[in-house]
Each structure stands twice: as C-alpha cells, then as structure tokens.
Amino acid sequence: MPNPTAAMLVIGDEILSGRTRDANMHHLAGELTKHGITLREVRIVSDDHDAIVAALNALRASHDHVFTSGGIGPTHDDITADSIAAAFGVPIDLRADAAALLAAHYEQQGSEFNTARQRMARIPDGATLIENPVSIAPGFTLGNVHVMAGVPSVFQAMVASVLPTLTGGAPLLSQTLRIDRGEGDIAGPLGDLAAAFPDLSIGSYPFQRNGAFGSNIVIRGHDGALLSAAMTQLRALFPEPATE
Amino acid sequence: MPNPTAAMLVIGDEILSGRTRDANMHHLAGELTKHGITLREVRIVSDDHDAIVAALNALRASHDHVFTSGGIGPTHDDITADSIAAAFGVPIDLRADAAALLAAHYEQQGSEFNTARQRMARIPDGATLIENPVSIAPGFTLGNVHVMAGVPSVFQAMVASVLPTLTGGAPLLSQTLRIDRGEGDIAGPLGDLAAAFPDLSIGSYPFQRNGAFGSNIVIRGHDGALLSAAMTQLRALFPEPATE
Numbered sequence: 001m002p003n004p005t006a007a008m009l010v011i012g013d014e015i016l017s018g019r020t021r022d023a024n025m026h027h028l029a030g031e032l033t034k035h036g037i038t039l040r041e042v043r044i045v046s047d048d049h050d051a052i053v054a055a056l057n058a059l060r061a062s063h064d065h066v067f068t069s070g071g072i073g074p075t076h077d078d079i080t081a082d083s084i085a086a087a088f089g090v091p092i093d094l095r096a097d098a099a100a101l102l103a104a105h106y107e108q109q110g111s112e113f114n115t116a117r118q119r120m121a122r123i124p125d126g127a128t129l130i131e132n133p134v135s136i137a138p139g140f141t142l143g144n145v146h147v148m149a150g151v152p153s154v155f156q157a158m159v160a161s162v163l164p165t166l167t168g169g170a171p172l173l174s175q176t177l178r179i180d181r182g183e184g185d186i187a188g189p190l191g192d193l194a195a196a197f198p199d200l201s202i203g204s205y206p207f208q209r210n211g212a213f214g215s216n217i218v219i220r221g222h223d224g225a226l227l228s229a230a231m232t233q234l235r236a237l238f239p240e241p242a243t244e
Numbered sequence: 245m246p247n248p249t250a251a252m253l254v255i256g257d258e259i260l261s262g263r264t265r266d267a268n269m270h271h272l273a274g275e276l277t278k279h280g281i282t283l284r285e286v287r288i289v290s291d292d293h294d295a296i297v298a299a300l301n302a303l304r305a306s307h308d309h310v311f312t313s314g315g316i317g318p319t320h321d322d323i324t325a326d327s328i329a330a331a332f333g334v335p336i337d338l339r340a341d342a343a344a345l346l347a348a349h350y351e352q353q354g355s356e357f358n359t360a361r362q363r364m365a366r367i368p369d370g371a372t373l374i375e376n377p378v379s380i381a382p383g384f385t386l387g388n389v390h391v392m393a394g395v396p397s398v399f400q401a402m403v404a405s406v407l408p409t410l411t412g413g414a415p416l417l418s419q420t421l422r423i424d425r426g427e428g429d430i431a432g433p434l435g436d437l438a439a440a441f442p443d444l445s446i447g448s449y450p451f452q453r454n455g456a457f458g459s460n461i462v463i464r465g466h467d468g469a470l471l472s473a474a475m476t477q478l479r480a481l482f483p484e485p486a487t488e
Contacts, residue, residue, distance in 0.1 A: 013447055016283045017416065018274030019462060020449065025288075030262030039260045041295070042288040044269075047447070051285070074428045075448040075459075076435035106428075116431030135457070151450055172261065184318045184350075187360030191320035203257055203291070204319040205264065206395055213379070215319075218263060 003038045003169030003222075004064040009055055010044040011070040011080055012150055024069040024155045031159055036168035037065065047071060052083035060087075060145055065166065067159075070150030072139065074116040081140075084147055085124035095123040098138055105136040131161040170222040175231045179238050182206070182213040189237045190217065197230045199223065247282045247413030247466075248308040253299055254288040255314035255324055256394055268313045268399045275403055280412035281309065291315060296327035304331075304389055309410065311403075314394030316383065318360040325384075328391055329368035339367040342382055349380040375405040414466040419475045423482050426450070426457040433481045434461065441474045443467065 008028055014020040025042055032039045040063060045051040052071075059066045071080030085092035098121035099113075106113040120137040123129070130139035130148065134157045139148040141162065148158040179186060183206050194202040200221040207214050217234060221227045252272055258264040269286055276283045284307060289295040296315075303310045315324030329336035342365035343357075350357040364381040367373070374383035374390065376398055383392040383402045392402040423430060427450050438446040444465040451458050461478060465471045 013445060013464075014449055014462065015269075016273055016286070017418070017464065018270060018272075018277050018283075019418070021270045025259075026262060026265045028262075029260055033262050039262075040290060041299075042260070042286075044286040046284060055285075073448070073450055074431040076431065076438050077447050111426070111428065114428065114432065116435075117428040119431070120428075135452075151452060153452055174261070174263070182355070184355065184358065184361040184364075187318040187320065187363070188358065191360075194320050201257060203321050204317070205258055206317055208379075208395060208397055218258065220257075220261065 001169070003036050003172075004167065005038050005040050006032055006065040006067060007041040007043070007059040007063040008039065009052070009059055009066060009068045010042065011047060011052055011068060012044070013046045013077075015044055016046055023152045024150065027152070027156055028067055028069075028159060031163060033172045035163050035166070036171045037166065038169075038172070047077050047079060049079055049083050049086070052080065053087045056084060056087040056145065060143065064144060066145045068145065068147050069155050072120065072137070072147060072149055074119045078119065080147060081122050081124065084142060084145060088124060088126075088142055088145075090125045090142075092122055092124045094118060094121050098123050098129060101136055101138065130158050133157050133161075172220055172222060173224055173227055174218055174220040175227055176219075177217045177231065177234055177238070178214060179217060180212070180214045181238070183215045186215060186217075186238060190234075193230065193233060193237065196233075197221075197226065200226060200230055202230070245413070247280050247416075248411065250276055250281050250283050250309040250311060251285040251287070251303040251307040252283065253296070253303055253310060253312045254286065254394075255291060255296055255312060256288070257290045257321075259288055260290055267396045268394065271396070271400055272311055272313075272403060275407060277416045279407055279410070280415045281410065282413075282416070291321050291323060293323055293327050293330070296324065297331045300328060300331045300389065304387065308388060310389045312389065312391045313399050316364065316381070316391060316393055318363045322363065324391060325366050325368065328386060328389060332368060332370075332386055332389075334369045334386075336366055336368045338362060338365050342367050342373060345380055345382065374402050377401050377405075416464055416466060417468055417471055418462055418464040419471055420463075421461045421475065421478055421482070422458060423461060424456070424458045425482070427459050430459060430461075430482060434478075437474065437477060437481065440477075441465075441470065444470060444474055446474070 103113045127140035127142040134154045139158045203218045205216045347357045371384035371386040378398045378401045447462045449460045
C-alpha cells in the first residue's frame with residue numbers, strides 16, 4: 001500500500017513580502033518523512049479569504065492530509081479559522097471547551113480574556129482540537145485538514161500533538177553520496193542507474209564550494225536492502241574518495 | 245495602476261522531503277518587493293512532469309509573471325525545461341546559441357561537452373535566454389514564465405539578469421513597530437487602526453522571546469506619507485518605549 005500523501009498550506013503575507021523566512025515547511029517536511037507520509041505539494045498564499053479557500057479546497061481534494069500554518073491568532077489579520085469553515089461550508093462560533101481552556105490560562109496569567117482572545121476559541125463545527133502546550137490556544141482538525149499556528153515553537157508543538165494520531169506508512173529512507181565532480185561528468189551513468197532501480201528515487205543536487213562544482217546524490221526509497229544495493233553500485237561507478 | 249503580480253514555482257523533491265531548506269523563495273520575495281512586483285503565491289512541487297505542468301498552467305493563467313527554480317541541470321531528474329515546453333504545447337530541442345555558449349565554456353574548462361551537458365541547451369521554441377554569469381548554462385523566459393536554476397548562487401544571478409527587463413510598479417514600503425505585549429492585548433485597537441487605513445496592509449506577527457510574547461506590527465503600502473501617518477497613530481496607541 002502506498003504511503004498516505006500530504007500537502008501543506010502556509011498562510012502569510014510576511015512570507016510573500018520577503019520579511020520572514022518560513023521555517024515551518026522544513027520542519028513539517030522532515031517530520032512527515034519520518035512518519036511515512038509523503039509531502040507532495042506546498043502552497044503559500046497571502047492573508048486573503050478567497051485565496052485561502054481556493055487553495056484549501058484544491059489541496060484537500062487531492063491529498064490524504066492537508067496541514068496549514070498561520071493566521072489563527074487574535075488579531076484582525078488572523079482569518080484562517082473563518083476561511084477554513086467557509087471552505088468546508090460549515091458554521092463557526094465560539095466553542096465552549098476551547099474558551100474554557102483559554103479563560104483558565106489567561107486567569108492564571110492575570111490577563112483579561114477579552115474579545116480579541118475569544119477569537120482564538122472560534123472553531124468550525126465538527127472539528128477536533130489540537131493541543132497547544134506552548135501557548136494554549138488550540139489548533140484544530142476538520143476532516144483531513146489540520147490547522148496550526150504560524151509561530152514556529154507553537155507550530156512544532158502542534159505537529160507533535162497531531163502526528164501520532166495519524167496513520168503513517170513506511171518511513172522514507174535515504175542515503176547520500178557526495179561526489180566532487182560536476183553533474184555533467186556523472187549524469188550519463190547516473191541516469192542508467194536510476195533506470196535500473198525504478199522503485200527508488202535518485203536525485204542529483206549540485207553544489208558549489210570554493211569555486212568548484214560537486215554533486216550530492218540522494219537515493220530515496222522504502223526498501224532498505226534495495227537502497228543499499230543501489231548505493232553499492234553508485235559507489236562502484238564513482239569510486240573517488242570523498243575529501244573534506 | 246496596481247502593481248504587476250507574480251507567482252513562484254519551486255521544483256524539487258529535496259525540499260519536500262525535508263532534506264534541503266529552500267532559500268530561493270525568500271530571495272525572490274525580497275527582490276520582487278523592491279521592484280514593485282507583488283508575489284501572491286508560491287507552490288512547491290516534486291520532480292514530476294504532470295505536477296509541474298498542472299501547477300505551471302494554473303499559475304501562468306492567474307498572475308502576470310511566474311518564476312520557477314530548479315530542475316534545469318544535466319541529470320535524469322532535471323525535467324523542468326521539457327515540462328515547461330509541454331505546458332505551453334511547444335516543441336523543445338537543442339538550441340544553437342545556448343549550445344555554443346556551453347561548448348565554449350566547457351572547452352575553456354577542458355571538460356567534454358557531452359550528451360548530458362547538451363541537455364542544458366534544450367530550450368523550448370520561442371523562448372528568450374536568461375544570462376547565467378555563474379555557470380553559463382542559461383535559464384529562459386517563455387511567455388510570462390521565467391525558468392531559473394535551483395542552486396542559490398545561480399538562481400540569484402539569473403534573478404539579477406531578468407528583473408531589470410520587467411516593468412515594475414511602486415515599491416512596497418513597510419515600517420515595523422515592535423510592541424512588547426502579546427497580540428491579545430493589542431488586537432482591539434490594532435483592528436480599529438487597520439479599518440481606518442483600508443489602503444494599507446497592517447500585519448501582526450507574534451514572537452516569543454525569553455518566555456514572553458510580543459508582537460511585531462508591520463504596516464505596508466505604496467504611499468509613504470499615508471504609511472507614516474498610520475505609524476504615528478500606532479505609536480500613539482502603544483506608547484511604551486521599546487526595550488532591547
């Protein structure tokens with residue numbers, strides 16, 4: 001059985017303007033790979049209701065899971081929860097258990113549980129809450145969509161809450177060989193090797209270091225023995241010792 | 245006249261597997277913002293012909309420009325140029341001027357201009373070459389699509405080659421105020437301010453530092469005077485001195 005597939009939807013003007021460098025995608029990609037869920041696509045859209053709805057509906061129809069980050073805080077530009085509700089065509093309102101969690105948290109802090117903070121307890125009908133041990137305000141899962149915060153520490157905590165509840169597949173294994181030759185020198189034999197192992201994915205990633213080009217060859221697959229066999233052949237093709 | 249819009253398509257399994265952290269998106273986002281082109285969407289897809297074709301056709305239909313990164317090298321997994329040609333429905337073949345550039349470059353290096361390297365001179369019919377001062381193998385522009393390399397140093401050089409050829413709009417200006425209070429404390433007045441300045445975008449980006457939550461408020465717009473007026477009101481709303 002093939003592994004479950006996933007897409008990620010990053011919501012945030014600040015990424016698209018170049019102000020902020022997204023960190024959540026890289027974290028999620030690594031966690032999904034370990035959990036045996038294949039991340040096939042990522043989209044980044046701005047804090048725009050229609051853009052969020054359109055992207056979400058496209059992604060949830062074509063992948064087993066969709067993970068979103070961003071836009072679930074208390075300010076006017078946090079429109080993700082309402083957009084998700086609209087995408088699913090379900091009502092959204094203040095939810096008692098989420099509000100109770102937040103009320104207790106802010107009481108303990110000596111802060112007011114004001115109208116803005118109550119916004120974070122607006123949860124679409126039918127959703128399950130995702131625990132947030134960092135700052136309490138929960139994420140939620142609705143259908144196959146997992147809605148999480150944009151602040152990296154909170155996002156990571158939510159990923160840790162939700163991933164164990166999802167059925168994974170075989171973890172994607174990988175081995176890397178660094179070859180200190182440009183891609184053009186190795187592409188022929190490498191292509192033949194890739195053709196000989198159709199169940200593996202063999203990627204070539206060029207790099208430049210001290211003015212010289214080299215290639216990292218990454219072999220990925222779910223069958224460890226097959227992967228090692230391909231790596232043995234790869235080393236035989238390019239036997240030069242790696243130098244640091 | 246509104247600014248031209250853009251989308252970016254990042255092509256690469258290595259980003260989706262979590263092996264590599266994409267750096268090109270952040271670079272392009274910053275350059276486009278300076279040039280007055282609005283980056284509205286980014287998609288990341290794997291090295292898969294159908295996924296590239298589908299994403300490219302969706303993006304080029306809905307934005308003024310599309311910038312791609314990745315997949316134009318000499319190895320078997322470099323399928324971007326062929327996928328772009330398929331998306332446009334045009335033939336692709338070895339192109340004489342691109343081949344001449346590469347042949348001269350490899351002759352100078354003492355390397356063979358072999359079949360693999362000739363792959364990098366495959367250019368869709370009707371395209372214009374994008375200069376690559378770093379490693380010579382060119383990118384290309386076809387219609388409103390600008391196809392560039394994935395290696396960051398090469399990507400950046402190609403962006404520098406192509407951006408001056410595009411008509412930009414008014415640069416997007418921004419000012420930031422750091423407020424050492426959580427979003428929940430400031431969301432009410434901030435929302436009123438955002439409503440009072442509909443021609444500006446006011447974003448709130450929470451952060452956590454030494455266990456305390458704070459908020460960076462970013463005001464963006466094309467009219468510097470309007471932006472300064474909003475910032476003056478913002479400072480008046482939250483007059484606490486920023487502390488380092």
